[in-house]
Amino acid sequence: MDKRLVVNKLYILPAGHGVLREFFFNTNLGADNEQMVHSPLSIYLLDTSDGLILVDSGFAEDFLNNPNYYNGTPMEGLLYLYMKEEHRIPALLGSVGYKPEDVKLVISTHFHSDHSGGHKYFLETQTPVIVQKNELTILDDETYSPAECRLKDLNYQVIDGDYQLCDNIQLIYTPGHSPGHQSLLINTKNSGYILLCVDAALTEGIFKQNVPYFAADPEQATLSLNRLKAIAAEYNPLVIFGHDEQQAKALKVYPEFY
Numbered sequence: 062m063d064k065r066l067v068v069n070k071l072y073i074l075p076a077g078h079g080v081l082r083e084f085f086f087n088t089n090l091g092a093d094n095e096q097m098v099h100s101p102l103s104i105y106l107l108d109t110s111d112g113l114i115l116v117d118s119g120f121a122e123d124f125l126n127n128p129n130y131y132n133g134t135p136m137e138g139l140l141y142l143y144m145k146e147e148h149r150i151p152a153l154l155g156s157v158g159y160k161p162e163d164v165k166l167v168i169s170t171h172f173h174s175d176h177s178g179g180h181k182y183f184l185e186t187q188t189p190v191i192v193q194k195n196e197l198t199i200l201d202d203e204t205y206s207p208a209e210c211r212l213k214d215l216n217y218q219v220i221d222g223d224y225q226l227c228d229n230i231q232l233i234y235t236p237g238h239s240p241g242h243q244s245l246l247i248n249t250k251n252s253g254y255i256l257l258c259v260d261a262a263l264t265e266g267i268f269k270q271n272v273p274y275f276a277a278d279p280e281q282a283t284l285s286l287n288r289l290k291a292i293a294a295e296y297n298p299l300v301i302f303g304h305d306e307q308q309a310k311a312l313k314v315y316p317e318f319y
């Protein structure tokens with residue numbers, strides 16, 4: 062990518078939602094607490110002077126009109142994912158007037174079922190997919206996410222740690238939620254700095270009040286959260302959380318942009 066590319070527009074594209082035990086977002090509640098919480102999901106599309114960059118690709122299509130996917134598994138009753146036709150990658154990009162082959166680069170934050178389900182649309186095109194080295198350690202782990210989220214033959218551009226993609230886009234290594242999770246700091250032309258925490262800070266409560274949440278590695282997750290807080294203090298960005306219901310209602314979504 063052009064090192065001096067300008068991020069003309071950052072679009073938030075809502076991509077479905079989940080309903081899950083609030084315990085996952087606040088382990089203080091205790092594992093037997095049955096309260097459920099609404100969890101919105103979005104992907105992000107960057108319209109830049111050097112082409113389109115997609116951040117994540119949404120739900121695996123195993124969930125298409127199939128919220129009971131987890132019935133009969135240990136997750137039964139704990140998590141329901143709601144995906145409609147309009148949340149498939151061709152439909153999401155189509156809503157903005159684009160096709161998968163128009164995307165120049167995909168940035169994959171991690172391979173969970175709600176973040177890499179549409180990666181398969183970038184297989185044939187061999188679009189570069191930037192991912193952290195440690196996230197590739199789960200490619201063979203069938204308990205991690207549906208198979209379509211863990212494709213081996215994508216054109217992965219593997220990075221290991223923080224990475225300055227260009228002057229205005231910085232990838233921040235934030236493991237803990239998953240082995241190789243990454244977040245993004247983006248300097249947009251119209252709205253200044255935006256920090257996409259993704260799942261390193263699922264909610265505002267986790268980010269601001271240190272509410273403990275369910276993570277693959279809680280110690281690493283805390284270190285990553287502290288890094289994001291330091292970055293927020295330094296750059297004063299708009300901080301966007303991964304799955305915060307209240308914040309999602311207030312954010313601008315397509316056709317508006319940042």
Ligand SMILES: [Zn+2]
Nearest residue numbers: 173175260303
């Ligand atoms: Zn997520």
